[in-house]
Amino acid sequence: MSNQPNQKLKLLYLLEILLKKTDADAGIAMNEILGELVARGIDAERKSVCRDFDVLREYGWDVIFDTSSKRWLLAERPFSAEELVMLVDAVQSAPFLTEPMALGLVKKLKRFASESQEDRLDQRIDMAEYVKMSNPEVFWSIDAIQEAMHLGQKVQFRYFRFAADGSQVLSRDGRISEVTPLKLVYADGLYYLLAYSDRYGDMTPYRVDRMLDVGVSDEAATRNEAVATWQLQDDVRLSFGVFGGSPQEPVVFEIGEPLICTVMDKFGDDLDMYPLDDGRAKVYTRAPLCPQLFGWLFQLGTNVKLLGSKKAVEEYRTYLRDIAALYDESVTA
Numbered sequence: 001m002s003n004q005p006n007q008k009l010k011l012l013y014l015l016e017i018l019l020k021k022t023d024a025d026a027g028i029a030m031n032e033i034l035g036e037l038v039a040r041g042i043d044a045e046r047k048s049v050c051r052d053f054d055v056l057r058e059y060g061w062d063v064i065f066d067t068s069s070k071r072w073l074l075a076e077r078p079f080s081a082e083e084l085v086m087l088v089d090a091v092q093s094a095p096f097l098t099e100p101m102a103l104g105l106v107k108k109l110k111r112f113a114s115e116s117q118e119d120r121l122d123q124r125i126d127m128a129e130y131v132k133m134s135n136p137e138v139f140w141s142i143d144a145i146q147e148a149m150h151l152g153q154k155v156q157f158r159y160f161r162f163a164a165d166g167s168q169v170l171s172r173d174g175r176i177s178e179v180t181p182l183k184l185v186y187a188d189g190l191y192y193l194l195a196y197s198d199r200y201g202d203m204t205p206y207r208v209d210r211m212l213d214v215g216v217s218d219e220a221a222t223r224n225e226a227v228a229t230w231q232l233q234d235d236v237r238l239s240f241g242v243f244g245g246s247p248q249e250p251v252v253f254e255i256g257e258p259l260i261c262t263v264m265d266k267f268g269d270d271l272d273m274y275p276l277d278d279g280r281a282k283v284y285t286r287a288p289l290c291p292q293l294f295g296w297l298f299q300l301g302t303n304v305k306l307l308g309s310k311k312a313v314e315e316y317r318t319y320l321r322d323i324a325a326l327y328d329e330s331v332t333a
Helices: 008-023 030-039 046-059 080-095 099-110 115-122 138-151 225-229 256-268 290-304 311-328
Strands: 063-066 070-075 151-164 166-169 177-187 190-197 202-207 211-220 248-255 272-275 282-287 304-308
Touching: 008 030, 008 070, 008 290, 030 046, 030 115, 046 063, 046 190, 080 099, 099 115, 138 151, 138 177, 138 190, 211 290, 225 272, 248 256, 248 311, 256 272, 256 282, 282 290, 290 304, 290 311, 304 311
Parallel strands: none
Antiparallel strands: 063 070, 151 166, 151 177, 151 211, 177 190, 190 202, 248 282, 248 304, 272 282
16 A cells, blocks of 8 residues: 555545535445545555544544435535535626636636536536626736735836727827826726826726736835825725716715615615605715716616705706707707
């Protein structure tokens, strides 16, 4: 036994067998375990395997023997089947990941699943319904941004937008931009870099998946009052995406009962809401006066009415008038 070249790997192989062949609902008999070891070039005795299981238990793995089925199994795993399903769904639905990146992450997650759990995960791998970005540099871009923040340096990159024909067009004629990174945020399924731009003198958001050639600049991050006093809540309401120059304002809605859950999903269940006599409710909260907010209100139709502030109502009216003007019968194509 001691002369077997794979004998030193026996403990690792046993753990691999338990991870792939068993879970809380399915075990493996000792004869099957010994057969799996032979297939890996290791002859072992029952007693030695039991001693190895003691070592795994001592390390923290929940190896148990089910007396009713006479089978061994790994009762508690790094991730439960339900947790793996949620993680796979999150990876597949993340638009900032390209399809190959998402498939690669799912493949790694499946290493934590038993064979029976893998079958459940395989049934979910269909990305045709998801919109995926085409920039494979996102992972490395995020890493470079975090490194720059750690070192107190600026981030350098090129930025692009899409032209009418769908092609990528580099902003600023392809010149490199350098900004002071303030925070990375995840909103609406995308990563954004919130950064202070010396060029514009304020906070500017950048979509990370539209940043190219991201790296740590040799230039130190800007240190001024605007950077020192900036706070995330001053500029961003993540429920309505990431944008600049739209601080949160007090707003009041009157909503119909069918929309109560919708409004709570958007603003949280701790918002100030008071029932009215007709089954409707009045909601007091804060939100940025921006197209994202007005578009959200518009899609709710007549079941919601914006009551205040006066500034919010006037800006929403302007938003609606501008949209209506596009469809004025007097306007010809």
